Amino acid sequence: xxxxxxxxxxxxxxxxxxxxxxxxxxxxxxxxxxxxxxxxxxxxxxxxxxxxxxxxxxxxxxxxxxxxxxxxxxxxxxxxxxxxxxxxxxxxxxxxxxxxxxxxxxxxxxxxxxxxxxxxxxxxxxxxxxxxxxxxxxxxxxxxxxxxxxxxxxxxxxxxxxxxxxxxxxxxxxxxxxxxxxxxxxxxxxxxxxxxxxxxxxxxxxxxxxxxxxxxxxxxxxxxxxxxxxxxxxxxxxxxxxxxxxxxxxxxxxxxxxxxxxxxxxxxxxxxxxxxxxxxxxxxxxxxxxxxxxxxxxxxxxxxxxxxxxxxxxxxxxxxxxxxxxxxxxxxxxxxxxxxxxxxxxxxxxxxxxxxxxxxxxxxxxxxxxxxxx
Ligand code: AMP
Numbered sequence: 576x577x578x579x580x581x582x583x584x585x586x587x588x589x590x591x592x593x594x595x596x597x598x599x600x601x602x603x604x605x606x607x608x609x610x611x612x613x614x615x616x617x618x619x620x621x622x623x624x625x626x627x628x629x630x631x632x633x634x635x636x637x638x639x640x641x642x643x644x645x646x647x648x649x650x651x652x653x654x655x656x657x658x659x660x661x662x663x664x665x666x667x668x669x670x671x672x673x674x675x676x677x678x679x680x681x682x683x684x685x686x687x688x689x690x691x692x693x694x695x696x697x698x699x700x701x702x703x704x705x706x707x708x709x710x711x712x713x714x715x716x717x718x719x720x721x722x723x724x725x726x727x728x729x730x731x732x733x734x735x736x737x738x739x740x741x742x743x744x745x746x747x748x749x750x751x752x753x754x755x756x757x758x759x760x761x762x763x764x765x766x767x768x769x770x771x772x773x774x775x776x777x778x779x780x781x782x783x784x785x786x787x788x789x790x791x792x793x794x795x796x797x798x799x800x801x802x803x804x805x806x807x808x809x810x811x812x813x814x815x816x817x818x819x820x821x822x823x824x825x826x827x828x829x830x831x832x833x834x835x836x837x838x839x840x841x842x843x844x845x846x847x848x849x850x851x852x853x854x855x856x857x858x859x860x861x862x863x864x865x866x867x868x869x870x871x872x873x874x875x876x877x878x879x880x881x882x883x884x885x886x887x888x889x890x891x892x893x894x895x896x897x898x899x900x901x902x903x904x905x906x907x908x909x910x911x912x913x914x915x916x917x918x919x920x921x922x923x924x925x926x927x928x929x930x931x932x933x934x935x936x937x938x939x940x941x942x943x944x945x946x947x948x949x
Pocket of ligand 1: 708731742768769770771772773776799802841853854
């Protein structure tokens, strides 16, 4: 399934000037950092989220506490904003349709639909001639067996929707394990993927403006722990060819989607130097947090610029950077980071430091070309 590109001719680029209001669906740390970046440009944010202690509320001009299926609340919210965006991709389609009927939603509903479901997403990526892990859809015991027979061992089974940070995933080594894992995942629609014995995990954050201009940040390298991003190294070391290839992949994707806003493409680099797309996030991304401190225009400001019809900012990196997430209790140890030179501390204002929860991050800056090895 490849959504039709939105014609620029049918989309007049109404600029949202300082004083305008961006509506953000979702009130986590990404909404908070979007709101902080918008404030710097004189743009207000109205956050819509169900949780009364959403961290983005603390830094936004307005907020609405309501569920994503509350049509009356969504309508009232849309009336107060100039454009709607989101900080997470699992928004119900009905909510997106309702909001789209009242205000521009950027990135558009078609992009969201293409990237919300892993099977649809990987089919779309393959359709563009871009490599992914081999995959097959699973929605029954028979299809779990067939999928395993065609993909082989080891494989990873993931729920098609609503999975993040490795939640809703199992590694399997036989058809019986694939069936058991599918049952264990609540018999939800799933994808079975071949396990990629990658050399590195990389990602690329890019942005496309309403006029179709696309700008890419540097390709970065990511280290995960228990499926959760732990550290991002900017830039990724490697050949210019790799960066060009990643830029090209990202450009193909945003063009095909008629996309507006920031997009993140997660990639596996194989041991023989090929790039496979693992996942595309239609939003600002954890692996782009380093841009706040190491670039003149961060991914958050870039997203606000893009969806507001502003010219995109220059994504050039003025420093090398290593970004480390502060998970759970680690954020309680903030004081040494606050005192360390060249170190930028970000705390998200979440009430409870539950184990593994992203509570903040810290970015250490280095002169260009001097970041430590991974
Ligand atoms: P995801 O939720 O798809 O982003 O997966 C989370 C993490 O699991 C990735 O960052 C990888 O470290 C690992 N992973 C996911 N899919 C695969 C795969 N097909 N082969 C190897 N590792 C994978």
